[in-house]
Amino acid sequence: xxxxxxxxxxxxGLFANTAARRKANMGQxxxxxxxxxxxxxxxxxxxxxxxxxxxxxxxxxxxxxxPQEPHLENYTYVLEDGRFYGWFLNSLVIAVITTVSNVxxxxxxxxxLCKFRFPGRYIVFIAILSTLMIPTEMLVxxxxxMSQSFGWLDTHWGIMFPGLMTAFGTFLMKQFFETVPDDxxxxxxxxxxxxxxxxxxxxxxxxxxxxxxxxxxxFLGNWTAFIWPLIVTNSWDMYTLPxxxxxxxxxxxxxxxxxxxxxxxxxxxxxxxxxxxxxxxIRGVVMAGLKG
Amino acid sequence: MSNLxxxxxxxxxxxxxxxxxxxxxxxxxxxxxxxxxxxCGKSTTLRLVAGLEEVTSGEIEIAGRVVNNLxxxxxxxxxxxxxxxxxxxxxxRKNIGFGLRAAKMPRAEKDKRIxxxxxxxxxxxxxxxxxxxxxxxxxxxxxxxxxxxxDPAVFLFDExxxxxxxxxxxxxxxxxxxxxxxxxxxxxxxxxxxxEAMTMADRIVIMKDGHIQQIGTPSEVYHTPANAFVAGxxxxxxxxxxxxxxxxxxxxxxxxxxxxxxxxxxGRHPIHLGVRPDDLHPVEGPGLIEGPVTLQEPxxxxxxxxxxxxxxEIIAKADGRLPPPVGTHVALGATAENVHLFDPETGVSLx
Numbered sequence: 091x092x093x094x095x096x097x098x099x100x101x102x103g104l105f106a107n108t109a110a111r112r113k114a115n116m117g118q119x120x121x122x123x124x125x126x127x128x129x130x131x132x133x134x135x136x137x138x139x140x141x142x143x144x145x146x147x148x149x150x151x152x153x154x155x156x157p158q159e160p161h162l163e164n165y166t167y168v169l170e171d172g173r174f175y176g177w178f179l180n181s182l183v184i185a186v187i188t189t190v191s192n193v194x195x196x197x198x199x200x201x202x203l204c205k206f207r208f209p210g211r212y213i214v215f216i217a218i219l220s221t222l223m224i225p226t227e228m229l230v231x232x233x234x235x236m237s238q239s240f241g242w243l244d245t246h247w248g249i250m251f252p253g254l255m256t257a258f259g260t261f262l263m264k265q266f267f268e269t270v271p272d273d274x275x276x277x278x279x280x281x282x283x284x285x286x287x288x289x290x291x292x293x294x295x296x297x298x299x300x301x302x303x304x305x306x307x308x309f310l311g312n313w314t315a316f317i318w319p320l321i322v323t324n325s326w327d328m329y330t331l332p333x334x335x336x337x338x339x340x341x342x343x344x345x346x347x348x349x350x351x352x353x354x355x356x357x358x359x360x361x362x363x364x365x366x367x368x369x370x371x372i373r374g375v376v377m378a379g380l381k382g
Numbered sequence: 383m384s385n386l387x388x389x390x391x392x393x394x395x396x397x398x399x400x401x402x403x404x405x406x407x408x409x410x411x412x413x414x415x416x417x418x419x420x421x422c423g424k425s426t427t428l429r430l431v432a433g434l435e436e437v438t439s440g441e442i443e444i445a446g447r448v449v450n451n452l453x454x455x456x457x458x459x460x461x462x463x464x465x466x467x468x469x470x471x472x473x474x475r476k477n478i479g480f481g482l483r484a485a486k487m488p489r490a491e492k493d494k495r496i497x498x499x500x501x502x503x504x505x506x507x508x509x510x511x512x513x514x515x516x517x518x519x520x521x522x523x524x525x526x527x528x529x530x531x532x533d534p535a536v537f538l539f540d541e542x543x544x545x546x547x548x549x550x551x552x553x554x555x556x557x558x559x560x561x562x563x564x565x566x567x568x569x570x571x572x573x574x575x576x577x578e579a580m581t582m583a584d585r586i587v588i589m590k591d592g593h594i595q596q597i598g599t600p601s602e603v604y605h606t607p608a609n610a611f612v613a614g615x616x617x618x619x620x621x622x623x624x625x626x627x628x629x630x631x632x633x634x635x636x637x638x639x640x641x642x643x644x645x646x647x648x649g650r651h652p653i654h655l656g657v658r659p660d661d662l663h664p665v666e667g668p669g670l671i672e673g674p675v676t677l678q679e680p681x682x683x684x685x686x687x688x689x690x691x692x693x694x695e696i697i698a699k700a701d702g703r704l705p706p707p708v709g710t711h712v713a714l715g716a717t718a719e720n721v722h723l724f725d726p727e728t729g730v731s732l733x
Contacts, residue, residue: 271465271467273463273464273465273466273467274467274469276432276434276454276461276463276467277461277463277467277528278480279434279453279454279455280432280433280434280454280455280459280460280461280481281455281480281481281483281528281532282455282481282483282485283455283483292469295469295471296469296470296471298471
């Protein structure tokens with residue numbers, strides 16, 4: 091709000107004559123319009139999701155955003171259907187464990203690649219990065235064969251194992267550790283910490299914003315993952331939330347109002363995760379211990 | 383007793399040798415300053431002593447123990463970094479106490495030690511602050527406190543003042559010197575600032591290209607520089623260097639000026655004559671060198687004058703009230719005991 095006022099204040103000062111000012115206002119108007127359209131485009135699916143979850147089955151193909159007779163029957167139905175809690179729990183367990191695992195192991199590898207000089211370091215880094223180019227769709231078959239031979243099919247571990255570490259997370263953390271000055275690490279080394287302690291007590295707190303970002307990415311990614319959990323699970327009670335919700339569709343029909351209700355409920359944990367971690371995303375924490 | 387002995391220390395990165403057989407003994411309680419232009423190897427030497435880099439060959443002995451193969455934490459040293467490197471996520475108390483983490487010591491004793499150090503540094507009321515709430519000088523003091531708390535055999539300072547502004551730098555310089563007098567610690571201090579070196583050191587080690595050029599007290603390196611590099615590096619403004627020739631006890635400069643110097647070796651050979659601006663003044667009659675005044679820099683009680691001559695610009699000192707005006711022709715002279723002679727090939731001092 092203040093920003094827009096400032097801009098207007100300067101532009102009125104700069105463009106003393108009215109024609110120029112009108113032109114500036116026009117530019118301002120177009121900018122706002124574009125932002126508004128983009129904003130609406132982003133919010134619409136969420137609004138539509140909530141609206142559909144409040145509709146009766148007969149009106150779900152009605153594009154109107156406002157339900158004719160809004161009701162909460164769908165929520166009662168989904169929440170009373172015992173399976174939903176199981177799926178929710180599966181998703182929660184998997185997303186939490188993968189998030190913790192990524193935060194620890196991605197940063198451990200990223201830190202090593204960033205702060206230690208050893209032969210083959212660059213090759214290892216490139217090898218890790220190159221896996222980013224392989225799409226999930228190509229990996230599910232080897233993952234499946236692997237799970238099958240290890241007996242991991244239809245288990246939590248089977249769902250989780252491909253995501254316990256990610257190349258993206260490793261890369262992200264490596265780049266962030268570059269911002270941690272070596273002086274900190276050397277000071278800690280002189281102060282008598284071993285390398286693992288330095289990583290944990292000195293380096294990790296300094297990259298907290300990156301860890302928060304990584305946690306949000308990984309949590310969301312696993313919370314919404316669909317293809318792999320669908321393939322690796324067979325039984326109702328091992329389904330994750332997205333897979334479970336898809337079962338509200340059968341050959342003849344999709345119960346969209348129920349799918350949307352489940353989806354609406356499943357956004358709650360992602361909001362919670364975001365609210366918890368976004369306050370850690372504060373820039374410039376690292377610099378405070380250095381020259382000001 | 384020596385707290386730190388460096389013997390034939392060599393450091394090479396691959397095939398490039400950056401330190402060539404450094405030898406030095408630092409006595410207990412001595413304040414030694416390494417000074418030199420960037421890339422001269424002074425910081426590398428310090429990092430080798432700290433154990434942050436591996437020694438290629440030679441020996442480092444701290445408090446009577448060869449420490450070549452010891453980890454930094456086992457070397458009985460503490461280091462203060464240029465960037466302070468105090469941990470931003472910890473309070474001042476935690477930062478200072480950080481070095482004691484590993485030490486097995488009752489908690490009450492640790493707290494007492496931290497408070498004593500804070501008291502010495504005048505930071506007792508800042509112990510619960512975070513680094514972001516401190517000024518640059520206070521942060522540097524925390525870094526010094528963190529080093530002091532461990533009571534090491536040798537303190538290592540790696541250009542700790544170069545991030546501070548000029549006024550604060552002068553102040554911290556004094557504080558560190560007072561601290562040294564009070565605590566009597568053995569300090570090895572690295573800087574590129576020769577003023578810092580001169581004002582703080584008991585002994586100065588001047589380095590260039592991985593070689594020690596001279597080791598001596600501030601007065602020794604100033605008054606009897608071992609070679610032309612030391613002569614030019616120490617002192618501000620820098621010493622004037624003039625090409626000339628010596629024959630039979632008399633030096634004749636290329637511009638024609640002469641000066642008689644006793645105890646000169648016989649024979650006739652080229653020479654470089656060095657004279658500090660402090661020792662070069664306008665004189666009546668024929669001087670060492672002559673030329674027009676091109677610029678004045680009034681400093682109050684005296685004025686620096688820049689004099690153009692056949693050998694480039696020469697800096698000399700003139701009276702503060704009545705310096706020769708710009709454009710006038712002046713003759714500059716110095717006394718024989720204040721000039722230095724160097725071999726033009728090797729730069730080695732000849733007297």
